[in-house]
Amino acid sequence: MGYRFLKKLTKVDDAIALVSKHLTIELGSEEINFDESLGRVLAEDVISRVDIPPVNKSAVDGYAVKGVDLLSASRYSPLRLKVVDEVKIGERPSKGAQGAVKVATGSALPDGFDTVIPAEYVDLIEDDEIEVLRSFPIGDNVIQRGEDVKKGKVVLKRGRIMNPFDIGMLAQLKKTRVRVLEKLRIAILPTGSEMIEPGEGGDLYKTVDTNAYTLSALCRESWMEAHHINAVKDDLETLTQAIRSAIRNNHVLITTGGTSVGELDLVPEAVQRAESVKSMVRGIGIRPGRPTGVAVVDGRLVFMLSGFPTACIVGFIALVRPLLYKVINAPEPPKPIVRAILKSKVASSLGVASYVRVKVGRVGEELFAEPVRVMGSSSISSLTEANGFLIIPPESEGFDSGSEVQIHLYDSIQG
Amino acid sequence: MGYRFLKKLTKVDDAIALVSKHLTIELGSEEINFDESLGRVLAEDVISRVDIPPVNKSAVDGYAVKGVDLLSASRYSPLRLKVVDEVKIGERPSKGAQGAVKVATGSALPDGFDTVIPAEYVDLIEDDEIEVLRSFPIGDNVIQRGEDVKKGKVVLKRGRIMNPFDIGMLAQLKKTRVRVLEKLRIAILPTGSEMIEPGEGGDLYKTVDTNAYTLSALCRESWMEAHHINAVKDDLETLTQAIRSAIRNNHVLITTGGTSVGELDLVPEAVQRAESVKSMVRGIGIRPGRPTGVAVVDGRLVFMLSGFPTACIVGFIALVRPLLYKVINAPEPPKPIVRAILKSKVASSLGVASYVRVKVGRVGEELFAEPVRVMGSSSISSLTEANGFLIIPPESEGFDSGSEVQIHLYDSIQG
Numbered sequence A, B: 001m002g003y004r005f006l007k008k009l010t011k012v013d014d015a016i017a018l019v020s021k022h023l024t025i026e027l028g029s030e031e032i033n034f035d036e037s038l039g040r041v042l043a044e045d046v047i048s049r050v051d052i053p054p055v056n057k058s059a060v061d062g063y064a065v066k067g068v069d070l071l072s073a074s075r076y077s078p079l080r081l082k083v084v085d086e087v088k089i090g091e092r093p094s095k096g097a098q099g100a101v102k103v104a105t106g107s108a109l110p111d112g113f114d115t116v117i118p119a120e121y122v123d124l125i126e127d128d129e130i131e132v133l134r135s136f137p138i139g140d141n142v143i144q145r146g147e148d149v150k151k152g153k154v155v156l157k158r159g160r161i162m163n164p165f166d167i168g169m170l171a172q173l174k175k176t177r178v179r180v181l182e183k184l185r186i187a188i189l190p191t192g193s194e195m196i197e198p199g200e201g202g203d204l205y206k207t208v209d210t211n212a213y214t215l216s217a218l219c220r221e222s223w224m225e226a227h228h229i230n231a232v233k234d235d236l237e238t239l240t241q242a243i244r245s246a247i248r249n250n251h252v253l254i255t256t257g258g259t260s261v262g263e264l265d266l267v268p269e270a271v272q273r274a275e276s277v278k279s280m281v282r283g284i285g286i287r288p289g290r291p292t293g294v295a296v297v298d299g300r301l302v303f304m305l306s307g308f309p310t311a312c313i314v315g316f317i318a319l320v321r322p323l324l325y326k327v328i329n330a331p332e333p334p335k336p337i338v339r340a341i342l343k344s345k346v347a348s349s350l351g352v353a354s355y356v357r358v359k360v361g362r363v364g365e366e367l368f369a370e371p372v373r374v375m376g377s378s379s380i381s382s383l384t385e386a387n388g389f390l391i392i393p394p395e396s397e398g399f400d401s402g403s404e405v406q407i408h409l410y411d412s413i414q415g
Helices: A002-007 A012-022 A164-172 A211-221 A236-249 A267-274 A309-327 A381-385 B002-007 B012-020 B164-172 B211-221 B236-249 B267-274 B309-327 B381-385
Strands: A029-033 A062-065 A079-087 A100-103 A115-118 A122-126 A129-132 A154-156 A177-181 A186-190 A226-228 A252-256 A277-282 A293-297 A300-305 A337-342 A353-363 A366-371 A388-392 A404-409 B029-033 B062-065 B079-087 B100-103 B115-118 B122-126 B129-132 B154-156 B177-181 B186-190 B226-228 B252-256 B277-282 B293-297 B300-305 B337-342 B353-363 B366-371 B388-392 B404-409
Touching: A012 A277, A012 A293, A012 A309, A062 A079, A154 A164, A154 B381, A164 B211, A164 B309, A164 B381, A186 A211, A186 A236, A211 A226, A211 A252, A211 A309, A211 B164, A236 A252, A236 A267, A236 A300, A252 A309, A267 A277, A267 A293, A267 A300, A300 A309, A309 A353, A309 A381, A309 B164, A337 A353, A353 A381, A353 A404, A366 A388, A366 A404, A381 B154, A381 B164, B012 B277, B012 B293, B012 B309, B062 B079, B154 B164, B186 B211, B186 B236, B211 B226, B211 B252, B211 B309, B236 B252, B236 B267, B236 B300, B252 B309, B267 B277, B267 B293, B267 B300, B300 B309, B309 B353, B309 B381, B337 B353, B353 B381, B353 B404, B366 B388, B366 B404
Parallel strands: A079 A100, A186 A226, A186 A252, A252 A300, A337 A366, B079 B100, B186 B226, B186 B252, B252 B300, B337 B366
Antiparallel strands: A029 A177, A062 A100, A062 A115, A079 A129, A122 A129, A277 A293, A293 A300, A337 A404, A353 A366, A353 A388, A388 A404, B029 B177, B062 B100, B062 B115, B079 B129, B122 B129, B277 B293, B293 B300, B337 B404, B353 B366, B353 B388, B388 B404
């Protein structure tokens, strides 16, 4: 029966759109130290409470003057000014000065001093007297207070994923605490009576769980965290209880295994028994990974990924990750994509997005992509040998050898 | 004097090549849990101690048989076989069976059973008897022991930066501990008497240190860690001591500030006094960031970055990060680069690589890059407003409006 059902595949974009409509996850927020906010989602607009720079500053090494004094200066009518003071970087200028004040790049200007003459345009007549042979527009070489950021400006918007420069901006604003969305609680539940942990003894007939570890690491790459739940066996009652408890305690549940078309196709049934299902899609147009499913259960996300490692990973990349970013309402970060010449023909079925593992290499200036020999969707070695995916879209039957294709790189190009 | 020196700029690639020759950092290694190895550098070849899969398995749901029994089967001479047993996934097959054995995808095959007939090619005559109307080649639908990974194979090479799939592979190999390079010890030392911390009170004339925080976050993005040293004031003796101590306790020291051409150009002098300098380059062909310097001191790396935030950041991206990857002897991970149409002309000087901050946006299918208004290299707001760098190479004087250019994205494209 599962078999028949899976013959009808839903396009991954349609599945994402369908599921998105029913999502009702509401994330709380928490206040954290600004320097721990990399990759977190802003839960507030960051508004500057100050002008940056907070005072007028010199943009060059030179001499600050009152611009009006300078207006008539020229080669024929040189202007001489007494150097009455010096303002070092970080110092507060003294008040009431007249004439010229020596400044460095970044020095604050004394009140009334609105123009800076660069050192190279000045002749030093005496230790404390300069001569200027040309005029400068009022305001020249001055960084105006608030020129970079005006007080009251929304500098970083709510919903932004914090990058390193944003953290520098928070430092600049002296905003040492920042409100961010709480982290998504993501649980990974491997299913299958045959599953053992990597640390367990040597029964050759059991299946080592690799998926929970790969998925956790993929989450970590996106600055998210997932935690493992111990594998449950193929028993409807046990499975139902594990799924119910996981849904209640997490925003997102990712199951692996038990979704294929055999007799042990229990996970979707257990999901339906566990809680009220708003929307369920089973059979996604991705290869590997066609048995993949996704449901919205009590407003939360439940993914049913294949137990086969590569199918599980493709399910995550094609379906899970985009939906995780939907939940936090932030755009997926940009990914490295390169153009390469395909070294051998690859075929795909219409209606299915095929994720072909390729090894991209460089010959001279040119990049070439070689499909990696694949032994089926259980082989994780195809992923460690490759460094990228060629994604063949559902409307294509594949590419000929010699075609220029786009590769989604996940590892560096050697040589 | 600094001024004259800096007129001669070294190309960034030349600086990297020059410095690389003198590096003698030798990193130790440590053994960690396999699931904590994301982004770490392998310090051992990972060799499979097992065949994967460890036994012959069925690739389909169906019936395992001895291939020789099948050779003569056809529509005219149907073969009938007793179904004597069933092997579930994860179970050890019993020995000595004859006839047919029911299997699922992933079930181990009993000894001597070398071929699997998919369920859809079989007619079930009785509960325990099947009929087959065609022959199958011996070995059909079987995943051979070791087909994915042969025992003894080097699966992951020393020097590799661990990605999520590599972690899955370690799980598969039941290799729960793995030897990786120790982390680089990177210290960040802000210099300048005017520096204050973001958390310190409101002196408008002081400069808030943003660089240490931005640089730390940039390191974290590369799965590296940097620690701050308290800012030191512009005093040669104090600076020399701080630098000496930092060099002795770290592999890499990054100073910020104090490298420009003013009178406070003390950092390079302090570096030279601190320890024996093998190689020093000052004045790098990058803009912003021309006063940037790098030295090899006692075989370790000392970077002298500008105190101006954007110049500091460009110094990190162009010079520091590539050299950090040289030290760990690993390729820089791939970065997202997109092609976009430039919306206004940008100019650059020959001999200098200019890092122009641009905002890339989408109009229909096309990407456009708009240079962000810049107020000088002190403005970190140009970086939070932009989402990428247009890097104008040293041999180019810039690009006209409408040119197709490559943009190094560091944040997502909105809209």
